[in-house]
Amino acid sequence: MMSAPKSSASGSSTDITAGHLNHPVGRLSAMFYKDLRLTTLTLLLIAASGISSFFVLTRREDPMLTPRVAQVSTIFPGANAERVEALVTEKIERKLRDVPEIKRLMSNSRAGASFITIELMDEVTDPARIWPRVRGKVEDSISLLPKGALRPEFDEVEMSAYAWIGGLTWTDPSQPSYAVLRRLALELKDQLLTVEGTKRIDLYGDPKEEVLVELDATQMAATGITPAMIARRLSAADVKSSAGMLRSDSAETVVQFNNQFDSLEDIADAEIDTATPGYSLRLKDIATLSRGTPEPSLDKAVLDGRPTVFVGVFLRNDYRIDRWTKAIAPVLQSFSQSLPPSVKLELLMEQNGYVSQRMNSLASNMLMGIVAVTVATFLLMGWRSSLLVTATLPIASLMVLTGMRILDIPIHQMSVTGLIIALGMLIDNAIIAADEVEISLRRGFSAADAALDMVARLFAPLVASTLTTVFAFAPIALMEGPSGEFVGSIALTVIMAVTCSLFLSLTILPAMAAWLQDRVAHGTYQGERFHFFRQLWRHGIAIDWLTEAYRRSLRFIVAYPISGIALGLALPVLGFVAATQLPEQFFPPSDRDQFHIEIEMDSQASMSQTQQLVNRLDQRLKTEDRVRQTAWFFGNSVPSFYYNVITRVKNTPNYAHGVINLQGSHQIGDLIRRLQVELDHEFPEARVLVRQLEQGPPFDAPVELRIFGPDIDRLALLGEQVRLIGSKLPNVIHTKSTLSSSRPMAHIKVNAGQAGWAGLTEQEISDQLFSRLEGLQAGTIIEETEELPVRVRLAGQHNVSLDTLRESGLIASPGLTNATTTRSDTANGPVLTSVVPVSSVAEIDLSPQRAVIPRYGGVRMDEIKFYLTAGTLPATILKQLQQAMEAQGFSLPSGYRLDLGGEAKERNSAVSRLMANVSILLVGMVASMAIAQGSFRLTGMMAFVGILSIGLGMGALWCFDFSFGFMAIIGTMGLVGVAVNDSIVVASSLKANPLARQGDQEAMVETIIEVTRHVLATTVTTVAGFLPLMLGGGAFWPPLAVTIGAGVLGATLIALVFVPCAMRLIYLRP
Secondary structure (H helix, E strand, O other): OOOOOOOOOOOOOHHHHHOOOOOHHHHHHHHHHHHHHHHHHHHHHHHHHHHHHHOOOOOOOOOOOOEEEEEEEEOOOOOHHHHHHHHHHHHHHHHOOOOOOOEEEEEEEEEEEEEEEEOOOOOOOOHHHHHHHHHHHHHHHHHHOOOOOOOOEEEEEEOOOEEEEEEEEEOOOOOHHHHHHHHHHHHHHHHOOOOOEEEEEEEEEOOOOEEEEEEEEEHHHHHHOHHHHHHHHHHHHHHEEEEEEOOOOOOEEEEEEOOOOOOHHHHOOEEEOOOOOOEEEEHHHEEEEEEEOOOOOOOOEEOOOEEEEEEOOOOEOOOOOHHHHHHHHHHHHHHHHOOOOOOEEEEEHHHHHHHHHHHHHHHHHHHHHHHHHHHHHHHHHHHHHHHHHHHHHHHHHHHHHHHHHHOOOOOHHHHHHHHHHHHHHHHHHHHHHHHHHHHHOOOOOOOOHHHHHHHHHHHHHHHHHHHHHHHHHHHHOOOHHHHHHHHHHHHHHHHHHHHHHHHHHHHHHHHHHHHHHHHHOOOOOOOOOOHHHHHHHOOOOOHHHHHHHHHHHHHHHHOOOHEEEEEEHHHHHHHHHHOOOOOEEEOOOOOOOOEEEEOOOOOOOOOHHHHHHHHHHHHHHHHOEEEEEEEEEOOOOOOOOOOOOOOOOOOOOEEEEEEHHHHHHHOOHHHHHHHHHHHHOOOOOOEEEEOOOOOOOOOOOOOOOEEEOHHHHHHHHHHHHHHHHHHHOOEEEEEEEEOEEEEEEEEEEEEEEHHHHHOOOOHHHHHHHHHHHOEEEEEEEEEEEEEEEEEEEEOOOOOOOOHHHHHHHEEOOOOOOOOEEEEEEEEOHHHHEEEEEHOOOOOEEEEEEEEEEEEOOOEEEEEEEEEEOOOOHHHHHHHHHHHHHHHOOOOOOOOOOEEEEEHHHHHHHHHHHHHHHHHHHHHHHHHHHHHHHOOHHHHHHHHHHHHHHHHHHHHHHHOOOOEEHHHHHHHHHHHHHHHHHHHHHHHHHHHHHHHHOOOHHHHHHHHHHHHHHHHHHHHHHHHHHHHHHHHHOOOOOOHHHHHHHHHHHHHHHHHHHHHHHHHHHHOEEE
């Protein structure tokens, strides 16, 4: 680098530091120097512990998020959205509000179904303790629900991806048998559950099975039997409860009925009473029984256009995914070989492949960083220092792996990236320690005393600088909620790395440095002028003319400190100015070789219409060369193939969700943008959203606005106005106002007089129509561990038009003048029944109704969603939307309020949680510097340096055209620690020199030159450590790497120019 500083002005001698040779930590370092066995055994212990931890730690692609979300689904057939809201949603929410740990309740009341999403507070770290109470509240609400509403289903949402998703596909051109696919899927599920490490298995595209009792309408009318009567009779005959126990002194015996249904024959032979008292017939005389899948089904799936039942497997958190994947391979192979020719087992997603790819990429980046650090330290400090500094990297990394094992931190992209970030930071202490030992040896100390002298002089500064880094990253480690869980392991690994580096730099490293430098210090160094290459080999680059030029520059700024302060402030001030132009982004998108497509048709569209459109769209996708595989799920969201793709939609016939696997992930953003434009043009009858996978916590639409108010019609009007304003913005591809969607609803108004004359009540009419259209539950059949429901329905009634409904017959009292009377002769005499059309007792008309009513926190709202072109920053569109709303004079009336959702809400929430502990940790950071420096003036100056470094980070982002997002915030915190560390080293060296402390300008210059080598070395190695992430880190890591890697260049200027000049003005006095 530069030649050695002049010793005459350094003000340092053996007399100055000899009094420090009894430092307790220094004596520990001397023990490592004198006892080679102690050093060897310590290193072997570190290596053994780290290597064993590497093989024991679990591995996954992304961090595990705490499952704080659950969903409650309640089916209420035949009810419109307003009735579902009033009779189901509101009553369940009222009970749930009694649980104080619930953070928010969001619900959608649709025609026939209620969906409530429950989210627990971020402070909840053990949801398993809370969910039983939440489930209990849902159970308590059952008694409040109306007749006809099914039992609510409570599902905890896993905030992680499936480890493996495969599909059993029907490959035969004949009509698919879902019953066969389902039985095979259940068999595969049973086999995979026996593999160690399997946590849970779910089926998707499983239409379920049922026993359908189809009644002949003519015979029903002839016998006077209604479907409700048959359902009640079958339910009463299917006794599955115990009758108690027989207890005696010698034994206890369970009493159980054998009247439960075990087969279709049992149901067919059930006796049904007719309208004539004392007469009955068997069910098989008036009905056809079959076993099959329910129609219409709201859960179907296809893989590459073929009917499929998917199997998704969750892995236990404490199990290594690579080992588990190897364990299931023979199970899958054996199962595949046993399949019939018409069925094939195909893979949709295997997480281990992505984990291996991600780990290999990060390991490659780490290796490149180590090589870059090695080369940089060799060029600047010579082979001995380079060997010492480079050795610190694997030793500290092994210690961190041990710490990860203790803290139960898995190996995933975040924890490994923390190690990569630490590469450029943990060697700071090592560089300073190695360089200072060499300086002590040059001053004439023995090898052991050199280690003691270094530890005594730099113990406080190194501890203070390390604590500065720890406090800088602590807010990330302490951050609660999904964002904190996602990035928290980065901070923990960095904190462990720099702490381990401090331990090594104060104990083992000085001993090793003294041992390696011993011969040089006592032999050939003094007075010898090495050849350039010998100098490079032993001590690094030394350029005399550059050193003199640097010395003259330092003399100038020390003599005129205002100029140095101005030079040091220039870059940070420019950075703060540039920060006003930085766009905001929460997390960048993922670069995975997958994307997903959501399709939403008109709210009244049937499942059949949705399937037809998806079939055409799927054929269109197959024309793309890069599309390798497609999988579509009808009526429901896709399985969690990615950690933040969660279930949002269930049992919705007009909805389909697809997973698209590609050949490579290059330029995926360009492909998605092109497909979005083309598919919008080719399929205008549906809302098609081609969506790139995102990083960070999940959200639905990138930009969301929520309007709250008392009047639902006014809410819909206001929401539509906002939607229209936003739809005109550039890069907004689709918009959606929840309350604006509607669907037709058939209204039946019963004429009480006519119905009474027919001997029918309103409830009886409702029950008869419900049995025709939906069918009635009537017991179950148990097969091994599975329970199949029995449903009673009139034959051919599942596809009914409005006119057909008007002419449907209702079984009424016999002998009516306007009824059709049927005579049925039986062995016991004639049976007379009457059938009246629905139109004779009721009027039916069609009118639009709201398709869905959303609520947030128990309050009605209209949620307006804006979907953007891939790559468009949500913050930019939100700002444009707010400006457009203001320009058009949009305002909310009294009693109404506007709230943000989407990315903005998640970002604001994450930032507020990040800053929650900053004030406390800032005090800790200042306290550590004050104790180490022994001066509040120097502490204030270091705090100001930290503020300046923020401007450097902002400027680096602006220069490299990156957005200011969450990863940039983390990078800025790391940069603060690095910048303050360098400044502490310079300030401590100036303070330790008596002449410089007295204001001697030449002594200050020589002291600065003396510390310049390790300041520049730490800078270059930090840049080198982050260079792989800058160049090959995808879209996620470069903002962080650039903030620290490029910002540290300006931090070096602050340490070597601004700090000496500021100290001369406010601290040093001539």
